[in-house]
Structure formats: structure tokens, C-alpha cells
Amino acid sequence: MLTPAYIAQQFINALNMGSIYALVAIGLTVVYGILRLINFAHGDMMTLGAYLGLAVLTALALPAWAALLIPMLVVGALGVLIERLAYRPLRGAPEVAMLITSLAISSLIQNGATMTLTAQPRPVRLPAELTQRVDVLGVNFAVMDVVIVGLAVALMIALTLFVQRTTLGIAMRACSENVRVTQLMGVDVNRVIAVAFAISAGLAAVAGVLWSGKFGLVDPFTGFVPGLKAFVAAVIGGIGNIPGAMLGGYLLGFAEVFFVAFTPPEVSGYRDAFVFVLLLVVLLVRPTGLLGAREVNRA
Amino acid sequence: MKRFAPLMLIVVVMGLAGLAQSALNDYYQRVLSVIAINIILAVSLNLTNGYSGDFSLGHAAFMAIGAYASAILTLPARAKAVAMPDLPPWLAQAELPFIVAALVGAGLAALVAFLVGIPVLRLRGHYLAVATLGLMVIVQVVALNWQPVTRGARGISGLPPFTTPLWAYGWMLVAVAVIWRIVHSPLGRAMMAVREDELAAACRGVSVFRTRLLAFVCGALFASIAGALWAHLITAITPSSFSFLITFNVVAMVVIGGAGSISGSVIGAVLMTLLPELLRRVETTLAIGGQPLYGLSQIVIALMMLAVMLFRPQGLMGRRELPDVLGGRVGAQRAPSPAPAEAAGEA
Numbered sequence: 001m002l003t004p005a006y007i008a009q010q011f012i013n014a015l016n017m018g019s020i021y022a023l024v025a026i027g028l029t030v031v032y033g034i035l036r037l038i039n040f041a042h043g044d045m046m047t048l049g050a051y052l053g054l055a056v057l058t059a060l061a062l063p064a065w066a067a068l069l070i071p072m073l074v075v076g077a078l079g080v081l082i083e084r085l086a087y088r089p090l091r092g093a094p095e096v097a098m099l100i101t102s103l104a105i106s107s108l109i110q111n112g113a114t115m116t117l118t119a120q121p122r123p124v125r126l127p128a129e130l131t132q133r134v135d136v137l138g139v140n141f142a143v144m145d146v147v148i149v150g151l152a153v154a155l156m157i158a159l160t161l162f163v164q165r166t167t168l169g170i171a172m173r174a175c176s177e178n179v180r181v182t183q184l185m186g187v188d189v190n191r192v193i194a195v196a197f198a199i200s201a202g203l204a205a206v207a208g209v210l211w212s213g214k215f216g217l218v219d220p221f222t223g224f225v226p227g228l229k230a231f232v233a234a235v236i237g238g239i240g241n242i243p244g245a246m247l248g249g250y251l252l253g254f255a256e257v258f259f260v261a262f263t264p265p266e267v268s269g270y271r272d273a274f275v276f277v278l279l280l281v282v283l284l285v286r287p288t289g290l291l292g293a294r295e296v297n298r299a
Numbered sequence: 300m301k302r303f304a305p306l307m308l309i310v311v312v313m314g315l316a317g318l319a320q321s322a323l324n325d326y327y328q329r330v331l332s333v334i335a336i337n338i339i340l341a342v343s344l345n346l347t348n349g350y351s352g353d354f355s356l357g358h359a360a361f362m363a364i365g366a367y368a369s370a371i372l373t374l375p376a377r378a379k380a381v382a383m384p385d386l387p388p389w390l391a392q393a394e395l396p397f398i399v400a401a402l403v404g405a406g407l408a409a410l411v412a413f414l415v416g417i418p419v420l421r422l423r424g425h426y427l428a429v430a431t432l433g434l435m436v437i438v439q440v441v442a443l444n445w446q447p448v449t450r451g452a453r454g455i456s457g458l459p460p461f462t463t464p465l466w467a468y469g470w471m472l473v474a475v476a477v478i479w480r481i482v483h484s485p486l487g488r489a490m491m492a493v494r495e496d497e498l499a500a501a502c503r504g505v506s507v508f509r510t511r512l513l514a515f516v517c518g519a520l521f522a523s524i525a526g527a528l529w530a531h532l533i534t535a536i537t538p539s540s541f542s543f544l545i546t547f548n549v550v551a552m553v554v555i556g557g558a559g560s561i562s563g564s565v566i567g568a569v570l571m572t573l574l575p576e577l578l579r580r581v582e583t584t585l586a587i588g589g590q591p592l593y594g595l596s597q598i599v600i601a602l603m604m605l606a607v608m609l610f611r612p613q614g615l616m617g618r619r620e621l622p623d624v625l626g627g628r629v630g631a632q633r634a635p636s637p638a639p640a641e642a643a644g645e646a
Contacts, residue, residue, distance in 0.1 A: 036425075038425055038428055038429055040428075053468075074382075086605065086609075089609055090609070095423075096348075096352075096425060097612055099354060099356075099425055099428060100550070100608050101604075101608050103604075104601040104602075104604040104605040104608070105601075105605070107597055107600070107604075108598060108601045110594075111597040111598045112593075112598060114594035115594040115595060115598065119593070175318060195328060221523075224543070226354075226434070228436065231429050232429075232433070235426075235429075266444075269440070269443070269444040270440055271440075272436050272437075272440045273437040273440040275433075275436075276430075276433030276434065276437050279429070279430060279433050280419070280430060280433070281418075283419055283422060283430065284417075284418035287422050287426075
């Protein structure tokens with residue numbers, strides 16, 4: 001059972017899951033860093049991305065790259081719109097106000113999808129060149145697995161460059177340190193927040209397309225649990241911290257996949273419980289996460 | 300007279316519940332019981348989400364604990380021998396009365412809340428939201444995988460139908476009375492102080508962590524009772540009975556009614572039970588292209604919640620109680636009926 005090939009296979013699997021969690025966690029962390037908002041509608045951006053990707057592949061019959069680009073742009077724009085309608089009017093209100101509206105948005109998307117597209121899961125069939133399997137040194141994987149990891153890493157590099165090198169990226173980092181002071185420096189905070197939401201929702205949409213491609217299904221609740229798990233990843237890495245979200249995403253992916261791979265079947269059914277027990281442990285032992293700054297309101 | 304008002308309220312509610320139980324058909328009895336259960340859920344969630352300022356999303360988890368505990372403890376031993384042959388002997392033999400089983404479940408839920416609260420409540424209030432949602436996933440996964448005790452995805456059915464309007468409204472009165480007393484005690488004022496300003500409260504000698512933990516544990520306790528009532532009303536439970544949907548609806552009741560007002564939670568619970576009940580008929584009758592509009596009632600609830608947050612963030616009642624609004628406070632010695640202009644100005 002524990003052959004090197006099996007372990008390598010699980011390693012690839014974990015890299016896959018980790019890449020997707022990282023993409024989703026980055027979006028959560030970027031928004032949390034600036035607005036202190038735990039965005040419960042984030043996972044539903046994944047769902048929307050997955051549905052759009054499916055529509056592009058089947059109804060429009062466009063090539064695979066379009067099934068990534070179009071959801072990213074459309075859902076990114078939608079993220080900006082949602083911010084404008086549901087979060088901006090509540091800026092300055094108690095922290096839970098935006099959290100409540102994000103719950104409402106999440107419910108709207110889930111039930112809107114149920115009403116218009118039915119709760120029936122829809123199969124996602126990828127183009128043949130992506131599902132083709134490759135055999136390297138006894139380790140078997142699909143081309144899709146490589147695409148997931150490659151694309152996620154490329155997007156993360158692009159985001160890091162954006163945040164480090166561009167004026168807007170620097171403004172974004174400044175905002176997550178102190179919004180009010182940044183505003184005093186003449187930065188248009190509304191623009192920065194809009195960009196943060198566009199990035200957040202866009203990355204979630206890509207993650208949603210990749211997720212539905214990997215598992216071959218999409219339904220109105222596809223993104224809900226991965227969205228929650230991505231929050232766990234963000235907390236592990238230190239919420240508000242972008243490299244932390246990447247690290248947390250991969251750590252969570254490895255922890256979850258190896259938990260399932262190396263425990264007997266009657267235990268591995270508890271995988272989702274394992275992830276949230278992990279959250280409780282992290283909150284107990286190191287609430288600021290691995291890379292997070294100290295931002296805890298100790299009672 | 301005023302000091303007897305609570306007593307009169309109890310007599311009237313129980314009288315009406317008794318009347319409903321003898322006069323109304325099953326459907327109306329069931330809707331009435333669901334209203335009482337939802338009132339318990341909303342009022343108890345309000346302790347954390349309204350009074351102590353921690354946003355909990357774990358009510359479905361505590362409901363599930365109460366429901367499963369009560370179901371397993373009350374199911375006749377003969378039924379258990381068939382349905383759950385692998386149960387440990389002490390559980391297989393247990394045939395407790397409903398009230399004892401519900402209390403055991405409540406104790407269990409309170410214990411779980413205590414254990415989860417210790418790591419989570421040391422952090423900012425909204426961490427609790429995700430951690431409690433995580434707790435809901437954990438409870439669901441355990442219910443799904445712990446086959447010998449919970450029967451997994453098959454769930455437990457054929458529960459004795461103990462929940463009648465009298466039981467439901469009896470428990471509701473207990474929950475509302477206890478929570479009313481908590482909120483109007485030094486502990487309740489400590490909760491509100493913590494909500495308004497943690498540091499200032501700590502400076503005045505309030506043990507912030509203890510106060511928040513107590514609010515969370517009390518809320519869990521009553522959620523568990525509501526879960527037990529619900530299980531014996533529907534008479535069948537599965538892990539998916541206690542999904543995010545329930546939590547969401549209870550949060551909507553509290554938010555729409557007004558976080559920080561017990562009567563607000565009661566009004567929210569009544570509204571948010573009756574409205575979806577009416578809309579459910581619309582879902583199936585108002586079908587477009589022969590397709591029922593499943594999800595419509597949830598969409599309406601979500602839109603209402605959104606509208607309340609944007610246009611009346613304090614909810615229908617704000618932080619006032621019904622007696623304040625009607626003028627004159629129940630139970631308090633005060634000059635009756637303030638000037639109507641004053642009441643209007645308040646509204």
C-alpha cells in the first residue's frame with residue numbers, strides 16, 4: 001500500500017488541493033486584511049465561476065483557456081458590484097454588519113442557482129487533452145493536475161508582483177495596515193477596495209473552474225465547504241497576510257489529503273471534521289497563524 | 300396589576316396552547332409548535348449574537364446534538380435493538396422520559412460549547428462565526444460517520460411524537476423567562492458592556508472571557524432543547540436535517556427582529572416561520588415552465604435580511620422590548636402610559 005508511487009500520487013493530489021485552497025484563501029485574506037470582513041459569499045464565487053466555466057465549455061463551445069478567463073473577468077466584475085451594493089454602505093458599521101450581508105449574499109447565490117439551474121449536480125466534461133493521463137516513473141496523473149498547479153503558481157506569482165511592484169498594489173498593502181492613514185495619504189480607498197474585491201472574486205472563480213474540472217461536477221453548493229476550508233487555510237497562514245494564505249492553502253491541502261490517504265477508511269470519512277478541528281487547534285495554539293501579525297483582542 | 304403580567308402571560312400562552320392542542324388539526328398544531336421551537340432558537344441565539352456581541356453560527360450544531368441525544372435516549376429498547384444493534388448496552392437499554400432526555404442533550408451541548416468556546420472566545424468576536432460554522436460541519440460529519448450510534452446517512456426515524464403545542468410552548472416559556480432574567484441581571488449587563496466596549500468593561504471589573512463563554516454556553520443549551528423538540532415533532536432526523544440552512548434562518552430571525560431585543564427575536568421568529576410556510580405553497584404552485592421555484596422562500600428571506608441590514612440595521616425592534624414600545628414596562632412599578640408623543644418619538 002505505502003509504495004513510493006502511492007505516496008507520490010498522494011503528493012500530486014495534495015499539491016492540487018493545496019493550489020486550489022491557496023487561490024481561494026488569498027481572496028479571503030485580501031478582503032479581510034482591508035475590511036476585517038469574513039466574506040461568507042466567497043465560496044459562492046467559486047460556484048459561479050464553475051457554472052460559468054461549464055457554460056463557456058458546453059454552450060459556447062470555446063476552448064479551455066476561455067473557460068478560465070471569462071469566469072475570472074465576469075465574476076471579478078460581479079465581486080466589485082457586490083461590494084458596491086452590499087458592503088460599501090455598511091463601511092464603518094459594526095464588524096458583524098458586513099458579515100451578515102455576506103451571509104445573505106451567499107444564500108441568494110445558492111438559492112438563486114437552485115431556483116434557476118436546479119440543485120441537480122451537472123457533470124463537467126473537460127476537453128480530452130486535459131483528461132489525458134501521463135505516466136512518469138510509475139506515477140500516474142492527468143494533464144489537468146499539472147494545469148491546476150501551474151496555473152495557480154502563475155497567478156500567485158503575478159499577484160505577488162502586482163502587490164509588491166505596482167502603486168495600486170502598494171496602496172493595497174497600505175490599506176490592510178491602516179485604512180484611515182492610507183486615505184490621509186491621498187489614496188482613493190474605494191478604488192483599492194474595488195480592486196481587492198475584483199482580485200478576490202476573480203481568483204475564486206478560477207479556483208471554482210479548476211475544482212469542478214478536477215471533480216467533474218458542479219451544483220449550487222459546490223463552493224460552500226471549500227470556501228470555509230479556505231478560511232481555515234487563511235487562519236493557519238495568518239489571516240490578512242497574502243504569503244500566509246498561500247502557505248496555509250498548501251499546508252491544508254497536504255494535511256487533508258494525507259489524512260485521507262494514510263488513515264483506514266472508517267476514519268478517513270472524518271476529513272471535513274479533521275480540517276475544522278485543525279482550525280480549533282490553530283486558534284488555541286497560535287491564533288495569529290504562522291505568518292500573521294499580532295492582531296488578537298485578548299480577553 | 301402590572302407585577303402579575305408575566306404570570307398572566309404564562310397562563311394565557313399555556314391556555315391557548317392547550318386549546319390549540321385539543322381543537323386544531325395536525326397541520327396547524329405542527330406550525331404552532333415550529334413557531335415555539337423557532338422562538339427558543341432565536342431568543343437563545345440572541346444571547347451571543349445580540350447581547351454579548353459574538354456572532355455565532357453554530358445553532359444547527361447544538362440543535363443536532365440535542366436532537367440525536369434525545370432521539371437515542373427515548374427510542375424504545377426494542378426499536379433500538381432492530382435499528383441500532385451495535386449500540387453500547389447502557390445506551391441500548393436506556394428509555395428515558397422526554398424531559399430527562401432533553402436535559403441530558405442540553406448538558407452535552409453545553410459541554411461542547413464550553414470546550415469549543417475556550418479556544419475561540421479568546422479571539423475577536425467574528426472568529427466565532429467561522430469556528431462555529433466549522434463546528435456545524437464537524438457535528439454533521441460525526442453524525443454521518445458514527446454508524447453504530449447515529450445510523451449515518453440513514454438517520455433515525457420512528458421517534459415517539461412527544462412534541463405537542465403544550466410541550467413546545469412550555470419549553471418556550473422556560474427559555475424566554477430564563478433568558479429574560481439573564482439579560483436583566485448583572486450578568487446580562489456585563490454581556491452588553493462587553494459588546495459595547497471590551498476594554499472598558501474589563502476596566503470595570505467584568506471578566507470578559509467568562510461573560511462571553513457563559514453567553515455562548517447558555518445559547519447552546521437552549522438550542523439543544525429546541526433540537527430535541529424538533530426531533531420529536533418531525534419524528535425522523537438525518538445529518539442533513541441540521542444544515543447551514545437552519546442556522547441561516549435563525550440568524551435571519553434575530554437580525555430582522557432586532558439583535559439585542561428578546562421580543563424582537565420572538566417577533567422575528569414568528570414572522571420568519573409563517574412567511575416561508577406561505578411561500579412554500581407559492582414555490583410549487585407558481586411554477587414557471589412547469590418547474591417549481593424551489594429556493595424562492597430562502598431568496599425572500601435573504602433579501603429581507605439584506606434590506607434590513609442596509610436600511611434598518613437595528614432590526615424591527617432595535618434594542619427595545621415590546622413593553623417599552625407599548626408604553627409602561629411589564630413587571631416594573633412605573634407610572635402607566637407615557638404620553639403618546641413620547642412613544643411616537645421613540646419609534
